[in-house]
Amino acid sequence: MSLSRLDGRTALVTGSSRGIGRATAECLAAHGADVVLNGLGPAEELDGLAAAIARRHGVRCIAVPADMASPEAVGGLLKAAYRAMGRLDVLVCNAGILGDGRLGMLPAAEVDRVLAVNVAGTLHAIQTGARLMQRGGGGSIVTLASIVGRRGNAGQALYAASKAALIGLTLSAAKELGPLGIRVNAVAPGFIDTDMTAHLDAGLRERWLRDIALGRFGSAEDVARTVLFLAGDLSAYVTGQVLGVDGGMAM
Ligand SMILES: NC(=O)c1ccc[n+]([C@@H]2O[C@H](COP(=O)([O-])OP(=O)(O)OC[C@H]3O[C@@H](n4cnc5c(N)ncnc54)[C@H](OP(=O)(O)O)[C@@H]3O)[C@@H](O)[C@H]2O)c1
Numbered sequence: 001m002s003l004s005r006l007d008g009r010t011a012l013v014t015g016s017s018r019g020i021g022r023a024t025a026e027c028l029a030a031h032g033a034d035v036v037l038n039g040l041g042p043a044e045e046l047d048g049l050a051a052a053i054a055r056r057h058g059v060r061c062i063a064v065p066a067d068m069a070s071p072e073a074v075g076g077l078l079k080a081a082y083r084a085m086g087r088l089d090v091l092v093c094n095a096g097i098l099g100d101g102r103l104g105m106l107p108a109a110e111v112d113r114v115l116a117v118n119v120a121g122t123l124h125a126i127q128t129g130a131r132l133m134q135r136g137g138g139g140s141i142v143t144l145a146s147i148v149g150r151r152g153n154a155g156q157a158l159y160a161a162s163k164a165a166l167i168g169l170t171l172s173a174a175k176e177l178g179p180l181g182i183r184v185n186a187v188a189p190g191f192i193d194t195d196m197t198a199h200l201d202a203g204l205r206e207r208w209l210r211d212i213a214l215g216r217f218g219s220a221e222d223v224a225r226t227v228l229f230l231a232g233d234l235s236a237y238v239t240g241q242v243l244g245v246d247g248g249m250a251m
Helices: 019-030 043-057 071-085 108-135 147-151 157-180 202-210 220-231
Strands: 010-013 034-037 061-063 090-093 139-144 182-189 242-245
Touching (some): 019 034, 019 043, 019 090, 019 220, 034 043, 043 061, 061 071, 090 108, 090 220, 108 139, 108 182, 139 157, 147 157, 157 182, 157 242, 182 220, 220 242
Parallel strands (some): 010 034, 010 090, 090 139, 182 242
16 A cells, blocks of 8 residues: 555544645545544534545544633543544644734733644643554654744744744654654644635735745645645654745745
8 A cells, every 4th residue: 555545544633624724634534544623613514524525535534623722622622533533643733823913012812812722732632642642552743833933923923932832842742752653743834825824915925925935825735745744654754853835935
């Protein structure tokens, strides 16, 4: 069987109702994985998407809505996924939110929310996910960092801080979980065309584009294919890496 196939494995992708998470869920399912979707809801929409993915790719796909900002909800999500699928092999910690604003203009509640979703939510998912993966003898965890977590960006201090924290979390988890057969890597997307970047004005987009060696913004599928590589056996000896998916923006 091709090393890119994930038949017989179960993947949970947080924040997979749209954007990069949705493309990743679709890509992993297309390569044979049973998939658990997640988002804030509504449940009927997520259920509809799960049914469509299952039909398209002939895999099992279910949806478990949960707010990644709540430790209890994250624990419940991981356990519900494991109960339904009977195993967990791949965990993609993708759910994330922006918290744009100059340093002097960031309300405390916004700081708390961004760190709760992007950092604490990922940490809690890895805690429970790693315990469940151990039962199957190992697995692969992929976190969604960002180019701004490595390079910073004026007006994105909060978001950049959350993504830099994710990189530290990823590297530490890779060291701790490697001996248990669990690989942990991050992808660091550059500018990807999704709802998250849709609000940016034309001038700003133009400026970003000038910095991209490949001369185009990335697609959600560009990131999904990199996650696929890190999820499966093609990357069996890769852990503790932060892989840029940015068209040559960070060089
Ligand atoms: N787009 C980029 O240029 C870019 C660049 C670098 C890194 N990233 C990172 O890549 C990841 C995906 O980004 P994207 O562009 O696909 O974003 P997006 O289009 O805004 O989608 C975000 C996803 O996360 C989910 N989500 C948000 N808050 C959540 C919460 N509290 N609990 C559960 N799910 C939640 C959303 O679910 P709902 O639909 O229910 O709201 C949605 O599925 C994020 O971590 C982002 O920081 C993106």
